[in-house]
Amino acid sequence: MLIDAYGEEMKVMNYLDVQEEMAKMEGASGVTVRWLISKKDGAKNFFMRRFEIEGWTPYHTHPYEHEVFILSGEGTVVGEGVEHRLSPGVFCWIPADEPHQFKKTGKEKLCILCLIPHTDGR
């Protein structure tokens, strides 16, 4: 990946080289996460995670927003009395304190980028 380096600071990696973890959300089924850009990289304002969803995330809420981009797979995002279909190229803005749930509906895993502000604390 690295062609040449002297005095570099930027970080450039393939997501596959980042440790995959089970997502620590109560009520999640078959959800893994890779923290791509977080505090340990020096990020202060917002963090980038990549999720693979074989089942669903819990229907839950928290006091910070999500900015999501669908990379692959098919699914839905459920909100308060609303459900939207998800496919590659779709993005979601989920305001703070808005209930939401992501579910896989196709054969392949639903793979998404999900970014959060630093207020999550990680």
Place this chain on the structure above:
Amino acid sequence: MLIDAYGEEMKVMNYLDVQEEMAKMEGASGVTVRWLISKKDGAKNFFMRRFEIEGWTPYHTHPYEHEVFILSGEGTVVGEGVEHRLSPGVFCWIPADEPHQFKKTGKEKLCILCLIPHTDGR
């Protein structure tokens, strides 16, 4: 896209339904941008943009960071004495004030998500 809605607030769209603009960066060649999530959506902390790069962005710097994910195409990101290859699945953390340039190197456009903190002012 919308299956059912009452009282919804979340925004769910395909990026293709967002206006594509020429990127307003001096020295850019063949770069378009779609602002997917920004202030007008209510985002306060950080903003999501999707760029299509037929040529290159300028080698430039600014006082805010980038968090980038490569969606399609091949390219490189150039930093201070460093160059990294880019392909789908690669992500980049570019700290504030770090010089950088994105270039297409393959046949297809280099398509990336590039997120910035609200300090950019848009």
